Amino acid sequence: MSVYTHKKSSNALAPKPPTPSSGRAAFYDLDGTIVDLNLVHAAIFTLANVGEWSGRVAYLLGFAARIPRLYVAERRDRRLLNTVLFEAFKGISRDRLLSLGEEYCERILIGHLFPHAVELIEANRAAGIEPVLVTGSPDFIVAPLARHLGVADFAANRFVFSRGRATGRLAEPVMAGDEKAAWCANYAAGRNIDLANCWGYADSHYDTAFLANLGHPVAVNPDRRLRAAALSRQWPVIHFESAAASQPLGDFESAQDPKQDIERSTRGSDGAA
Amino acid sequence: MARPEGKLKELKTAELRHEVGARSDLVVKLNRRSERRVIPYGEEFLFEKLPVGTRVIYPPPPLDPLADPDQAIRYAILHPENQDPLFAQLSPNMRVTIAIDDISLPLPQMRRPDIRERLLNQVLQTLADYGVDDVHLVIATSLHRRMTEAEIRRVVGERAFKQYWPDRLYNFDAENRAELAMLGKTEHGEEVWLSRRAAESDLLIYLNINLVPMDGGHKSVAVGLAPYQSLRHHHNVETLRDSHSYMDPARSALHRSSDRMGKLIHKSLNIFQIETAVNTRMYGGMLDFLHKNEDRFTDWDRTRLKGFQWTMRNLSNEMRRNLLHNYAAPYGMIGVWAGDTEAVHQKALARVFQQYAVPVKGQADILIVGVPYICPYNVNSIMNPVLVQCTAMGYLFNMYRNKPLVREGGTLIICHPLRDEFHPEHHPSYIEFFHRCLAETTDAVELEKKFEREFARNPTYIHMYRYGNAYHGVHPFYMWYWGEPARQHVGRVIAAGCEEPEVAARLGWEAADTLDEAIAMATSEQGRSASITYLHLPPLVIADVE
Structure with missing residues (x-):
């Protein structure tokens, strides 16, 4: 089982012991679910900034050569897509990936978070539902994002390194399809969480098994096949809009105590009462 | 400036027709020669023979609309x-x-x-x-x-x-x-x-x-x-x-x-x-026959009904739904009042009762209602089982003054296909309510105590209500409570024409394949001389039960 627990000072990529359980968890896919970018964008950014111009060109050409395979892989199997995509990272040093991951998160990813997704994560957290990220993105990108969102645990794909350089292979388990479901089951078992009480949010039909494993699956901005699955399985469908398209509607607070609700609103209504 | 509604006073015939006491012809007792009756059945209409002696209550004809609504508003x-x-x-x-x-x-x-x-x-x-x-x-x-x-x-x-x-x-x-x-x-x-x-x-x-x-x-x-x-x-x-x-x-x-x-x-x-x-002009044009007493159907009315039934049978669920929800009713405005809430409402109420009320003598042992494709909570959406329950037991059962149309302990027969079908964006909390809460209990008090607050404060449902187009998380509970007076009153509920009996069972109802079977089930308990009333829809009617 590969559980990552975020910690401020140490290596964020190293597996950590499980954190105490709150009894309920919400598992979020990343690409297309809480950010309006995808894995390929992250890969291109990384390869385009990896080193000297000559190196960048070589990596990008290598990536371009993989496009037909990536297309076929995307149509057939998400695990294969991840495997083919991350082969392009072969030879990049671990420290460079870590710094690029930080940069990508800070410069790009955070700006592309769906504002309503962030609100929902916060609202769930306020309701005692702990957020967990479960994604096929590489850990060097997910770790800084998890830190930004205050998410303690996440599951992401990890590269196999040799002498400090990526080998182009992914460590098992590769986070895609059924593996996500298995990871969630292990995660829940380790924390004595009942998956029937857990929520799951994802956007792709490859995540059907992941969502089906949870008591409260939600299809977010679903692709055509996930939408069909959601309709037939009667899963709620939710739409997040990008920051540019969404309009803030006001404060979102999810108080658990009715007295708190009343006090909060009473304070606000002095002028009208 | 003369009040536009005042012109209605001149319409002697229409006025007489709408005196509540003059509406005895709106309650029809069926005999052997009576025509079959049109009964709403989800996105379709049944055309069924009802037992001899069945009492059918028809809505009053539409009141004449205001000749110049804009002037009336002014x-x-x-x-x-x-x-x-x-x-x-x-x-x-x-x-x-x-x-x-x-x-x-x-x-x-x-x-x-x-x-x-x-x-x-x-x-x-x-x-x-x-x-x-x-x-x-x-x-x-x-x-x-x-x-x-x-x-x-x-x-x-x-x-x-x-x-x-x-x-x-x-x-x-x-x-x-x-x-x-x-x-x-x-x-x-x-x-x-x-x-x-x-x-x-x-x-x-x-x-x-x-x-x-x-x-x-x-x-x-x-x-x-x-x-x-x-x-x-x-x-x-x-x-x-x-x-x-x-x-x-x-x-x-x-x-x-x-x-x-x-x-x-x-x-x-x-x-x-x-x-x-x-007024009650819910259907016009090619569908105006739906307002008629079936005994007065012409061949053209029967042809239109058959055509409508054939069309609905041969369309997909989604196409049927789109077709019906895009239909716009030719309602006419029969009154407008402005000013103080209570004074205004008293006048509006009087007018509404003038349009809808029909005097009915006595309660029935068995009440038949047909649930249509639409209710207040599924406009441009799906009529899910919880809403069928609300429409039948919350709205149609409550279409009375004084006493319910069915006696205490009587049987309510609800015509609807009753499919396990929900709109994932409009009714997300209904899905969980139906599959989780109702699986545990149908007791409204227990549901209220155990689950209401959890659903009302559920972050995902709140999010979908605020930013999507979802009903609030607590809404399915209200729909269930809405049917509570009927649940307390009737002894038995039978879903006639039910396509998925497990859905009926989840709602605490019995299922029958056909309306005939449902009536047979009801009379087996109530006796062969049990009185049957069919509340005819569309449009709506309110029974003043003596």
Whole structure:
């Protein structure tokens, strides 16, 4: 089982012991679910900034050569897509990936978070539902994002390194399809969480098994096949809009105590009462 | 200036036809030669032979609509009940909020121009004439789903939409805590919350449509612009069990509670209520035969019915739904009143009862109702099993004054295919309610105690309500409570034509493949001499049961 627990000072990529359980968890896919970018964008950014111009060109050409395979892989199997995509990272040093991951998160990813997704994560957290990220993105990108969102645990794909350089292979388990479901089951078992009480949010039909494993699956901005699955399985469908398209509607607070609700609103209504 | 409704007095024949006492022909007892009866059955209509002796209650014919609705609206605004005319209440620097009934009324949606568009155009013109600029238009959705842009545009019309959308024309948001204000508590301890914008306005104008007597009055503002914190005081099992019926406001604890809240609101707000009533012209053109007594069907009527049935049978569920929900009813406005809420509502109620009430002698052992494709909570959406329950047991059962149409311990037969089908964006919490809560218990008190608060505060459902087009998380509970008086009253509920018996079982009902089988099941218990009543729909009818 590969559980990552975020910690401020140490290596964020190293597996950590499980954190105490709150009894309920919400598992979020990343690409297309809480950010309006995808894995390929992250890969291109990384390869385009990896080193000297000559190196960048070589990596990008290598990536371009993989496009037909990536297309076929995307149509057939998400695990294969991840495997083919991350082969392009072969030879990049671990420290460079870590710094690029930080940069990508800070410069790009955070700006592309769906504002309503962030609100929902916060609202769930306020309701005692702990957020967990479960994604096929590489850990060097997910770790800084998890830190930004205050998410303690996440599951992401990890590269196999040799002498400090990526080998182009992914460590098992590769986070895609059924593996996500298995990871969630292990995660829940380790924390004595009942998956029937857990929520799951994802956007792709490859995540059907992941969502089906949870008591409260939600299809977010679903692709055509996930939408069909959601309709037939009667899963709620939710739409997040990008920051540019969404309009803030006001404060979102999810108080658990009715007295708190009343006090909060009473304070606000002095002028009208 | 003569009141336009006054012209109706001249229409002697129509007037006589609509005297409640002169409506004995609207209650028909079937004999051997009687024609089969049209019965709503989801997105289809059945044409079924009912047992000899069955009593069929027909809605009164539509009252004649006002000849010039715009003139009538002008008259109402200039001659309000117990208030100064609207123009006399205006000053340039004042803050005005106009609240508008949402998509749940009327059913089906009415042909354009919608009554609300007519009202808005006149009210907005008056406000503009008197220099009032600070005007907001709020769709009074309460915990209903947000109306979409296209739906709002259709209801308010191009003029208001272009001028006010989206900054000053929007859906009420019952979960935006910053936009709610608590006005106080009633003498019964009910907390009264309201839209802050409305509460802080110098004048609140409410634009209403009364489809049935349950609508309008204090309920418009006290419910339409209120959040869960207010609604839980009357949308609960105890209150609804004490409502006999929802269509008889004088005997409805629900209305008593919303009246108390409304009175408290009136102490701090200046409200100018505009209420309208529509006639029963629900279907026109090729579908006008649906209003007829089947014994008077012509060959052309039968051909149209068969054509309609064939078309519906051969379309996919989605196409059928689109076709039906796009249909617009040729409702006619039969009255408009403005001014003080209570005075206005009394006049509107009288008119609504004049349109809907039919005197009926005695209760029946078995009541048959057909549930159509639409109810207030599935406009442009799917009629899921919880809503079928609400429509049959909450609305159709309650279409009475004095006594229910079926005797205590009697049998209610509900015609609907009853499929396990939900809209994932409009009714997400209904899915969990049906599959999780109802699987555990159908006892409303237990559901209320055990699950209501969890659903009401569920972050995902709140999110979908605020940013999507979902009904609030607590809404399926209200739909279940709505059927509580019927559940307390009837002894047995049978779903006739049920395609998925496990759905009926989940609702606590029995299932029958056909209406004949359902009637046989009911008479096996009630006896062969059991009296049967069929409440004919469409359109709507309210039985004054003696």
